[in-house]
Amino acid sequence: MSAQASFCRLLMFAAAYTVCSQEREAVFAWSTGLRLPSVCYRCSGNITADSVVARHCQANDTIGTERRCCVQEVSDEDGNSSRVVIGLDWSRCNLTSLEDYALVSASSLLWLDVSENDLNRTIADRAFGGLIHLTVLALPVDVVCSDVAWNDSLQAENANICTHPYSPCGWQDIIIPHPHNNTPDHPLNISNTELCPVHSECLPDGPGLHQCLCTQGHRGYKCLLKEGNFPYATFFASSVGGALGIIVINWIIRLWISRQQRQTP
Numbered sequence: 001m002s003a004q005a006s007f008c009r010l011l012m013f014a015a016a017y018t019v020c021s022q023e024r025e026a027v028f029a030w031s032t033g034l035r036l037p038s039v040c041y042r043c044s045g046n047i048t049a050d051s052v053v054a055r056h057c058q059a060n061d062t063i064g065t066e067r068r069c070c071v072q073e074v075s076d077e078d079g080n081s082s083r084v085v086i087g088l089d090w091s092r093c094n095l096t097s098l099e100d101y102a103l104v105s106a107s108s109l110l111w112l113d114v115s116e117n118d119l120n121r122t123i124a125d126r127a128f129g130g131l132i133h134l135t136v137l138a139l140p141v142d143v144v145c146s147d148v149a150w151n152d153s154l155q156a157e158n159a160n161i162c163t164h165p166y167s168p169c170g171w172q173d174i175i176i177p178h179p180h181n182n183t184p185d186h187p188l189n190i191s192n193t194e195l196c197p198v199h200s201e202c203l204p205d206g207p208g209l210h211q212c213l214c215t216q217g218h219r220g221y222k223c224l225l226k227e228g229n230f231p232y233a234t235f236f237a238s239s240v241g242g243a244l245g246i247i248v249i250n251w252i253i254r255l256w257i258s259r260q261q262r263q264t265p
Helices: 003-031 054-058 231-261
Strands: 064-067 070-075 079-088 111-113 137-138 151-157 160-165 200-204 210-214
Touching: 054 070, 054 079, 054 111, 054 137
Parallel strands: 079 111, 111 137
Antiparallel strands: 064 070, 070 079, 137 160, 151 160, 200 210
């Protein structure tokens, strides 16, 4: 066997070992309940040192990193531990588009970096839908921060940084708590009749985005239906009455036309 063939086999073995190691790591994480959302593994490597996400993560000793995510361990009332993703670095990730609700699996995000990707005009309108806690977004230099989604922006060397997200629902004293306790909650208004129909509440759905949820006791299209048993008696009565009314009106019209024809010489 030639030296070149031996070297190629060695490379193939190393690649296979790397893939198998990654698979074993993923299986172990899944079996222990510590598996993070798939967005953390979308790009190869770890968080880049000069990303916006890295600067925020390094500022807090209680925040760790894994692959492209900043994570924080939290415990519920029963003492069960879980990890939430509060930062995601997708910079230099060879992204060419972002679809609607592309990051909804990491809805607890505070910081997101998608800079240095070819995303000009390929970001869907609701790409950041569901990220109601997002406070900082780094975009490529050729993508501007939307005026309807962000109140402030800063142009850095390799990114446009969007801060202070705008809520279409307005700002009041309604609090939507963040999944962990080390960051401030965001006061958000849950009622805006200009955006949502009657019998519904306006809730944030990401920077510059909103959703309308029916209030208790209402459901259906534009929340027009009241909850409870369907009023069959009223429905059939109104339907039969309406049908009879149409028949009577049609009979009267035909009778009037017939009389007019008879009177015509």
